[in-house]
Amino acid sequence: MSERPSSFETVCWRDGAVVMLDQRLLPEIERYNTYEDAHGVAHAIRTMVIRGAPAIGVAAALGVALAATRTSGDARAVARAANDACDLLAATRPTAVNLFWALDRMRRRLSSSTSNDAVALRQALLAEALAIREEDIAMCRRMGSHGAALVPDGATILTHCNAGGLATAGHGTALGVVRSAVEQGKRVRVLADETRPLLQGARLTAWELARDGIPVTVIVDGAAASHLARGEIDMVVVGADRVAANGDFANKIGTLGVALAAAAHGVPFYVAAPWSTVDLATPDGAAIPIEERAADEVTHIHGRRVTPEGVPVRNPAFDVTPARLVTALITDRGLAQPPNAETIGRLAEGATP
């Protein structure tokens, strides 16, 4: 088993600034943007320079560290800047729970600091954000190794959206399972839903798997059910933006349809998500707020109109899949198989079932 380093950097700290791979330009252009303040980071999250629940959490934490390190003055000024950055960043995307989890950690670090030393406080906040980033990669690797055990050699794996290295600080959640299976020497191929409206499957999943030499084929979202019905798919694995206490989960719009089609054809359906995505305060899927994004994501593709002028659209960014359609929830703490209040409760207590 060999751990392959990631061949790209999704979000990192470099020369006192936050650097992100601009995912809106992939696969055509690989451009890294540098952000010098928290407003820039918030705008990048809102406009989806970076996306994916874990990556958003890491970016937000680094955004808070950025606000702190760029603030001169005393510890109170640094704390105020960091707090303001938390408020600003919390308002970027409503569905991904990792965002709030990461910001809570930054706030806790902030309030636990009793030092009046501005330098020490800046360092502590940067260290916390960098720790969140490192832990994210480590979590993906643990999740990957738990999930890889579920992947048969020779499997064709369907995935939706991008729950990959690009959606995390590295390795990926759903694609982390794929990468870990490959590292174990298993031969796999991936079928990637293109994932309208923003085409994260066609653009991002295809790009990062091809880059790592893992065979990937793209299909339109509507084709998934047909490939499942034809027996061409051995398992489905997707990420999650929020997992409720009962195992219901929110993920990119289109996930529910894939889950229903997988269940109808007896194909195992897995959700790979770091424990930070599990929100025990959310009892079930009905309680998850669903972000409705701008109409032009649907009405225009590459700046050109595809719907008639004046015709309205609906654009929910996520849907909710009930736990009963999920074979297992794969987390860095282990599996909840099947996911329900009891199996998730056991993971919450730290035990690996």
Place this chain on the structure above:
Amino acid sequence: MSERPSSFETVCWRDGAVVMLDQRLLPEIERYNTYEDAHGVAHAIRTMVIRGAPAIGVAAALGVALAATRTSGDARAVARAANDACDLLAATRPTAVNLFWALDRMRRRLSSSTSNDAVALRQALLAEALAIREEDIAMCRRMGSHGAALVPDGATILTHCNAGGLATAGHGTALGVVRSAVEQGKRVRVLADETRPLLQGARLTAWELARDGIPVTVIVDGAAASHLARGEIDMVVVGADRVAANGDFANKIGTLGVALAAAAHGVPFYVAAPWSTVDLATPDGAAIPIEERAADEVTHIHGRRVTPEGVPVRNPAFDVTPARLVTALITDRGLAQPPNAETIGRLAEGATP
């Protein structure tokens, strides 16, 4: 009840030529192309200037008439030209059974003609093609009136692809049901799947319903399951490219996923198709050939690449939905409710159940 005339012409005969609305340019541009020979018509069908099983059948019949009327010489020369046109047009699209049905009718008309009079033969073939066109509109109206009875007042109706006036000579199959319900004074609104890869829902269904003043909202294909799960949809109605003897049917890729999601949430799912779409020689869905179209329909949108260079795609144009997911098959002969060998057999005998 008032019969509203169609506000556009999908395919018609004008000044001795075949005229088609170029559906590739909608909704931005409403351009009518004139075809002077059968090769032009075949190319138009293959490149999807016109699409939709009934419209393809009408266009092909008119293409044969065009070949006949443009051939000088004796009746034998006219017959040869018409036969060659049938062969040429039969090779354009493999899944739509109406194409073969329409060409068979043209061939039968040809072989039943004992006249050595070239003028009479040309006239007979043109009359047959025009009859197919008129009958198509009449069939859609009968289908619409059978189907409209199933539409509750105030219904929100989900549809996939375009089974509208643009997919027929006029009125439409699935959208014919909607139009007939509106003509009966029912208030309905339509939710249209955009229908990747060619976006017939976003471009065509939205265009023709908006043009007729029927409220329509566009969603991405992946959103259909979520709207069904939220109880926002009262019924689904789609068209079909071929219905097998047991009620299984082929339709635009993505239909199966919608049918599975509708069944999972207890929402009635209807298929509206003229009797000419029912192929009693095809025992079940597994026997329906599925056209795989060019990769660039998936890899490029508006000429711009959306998948990474070198990454393969799959592009089946249709999928097969099993009869068990269909609440009723709506035909111009009446309903097969639920569709199965027995109910379809009764329609085949001409009885209206």
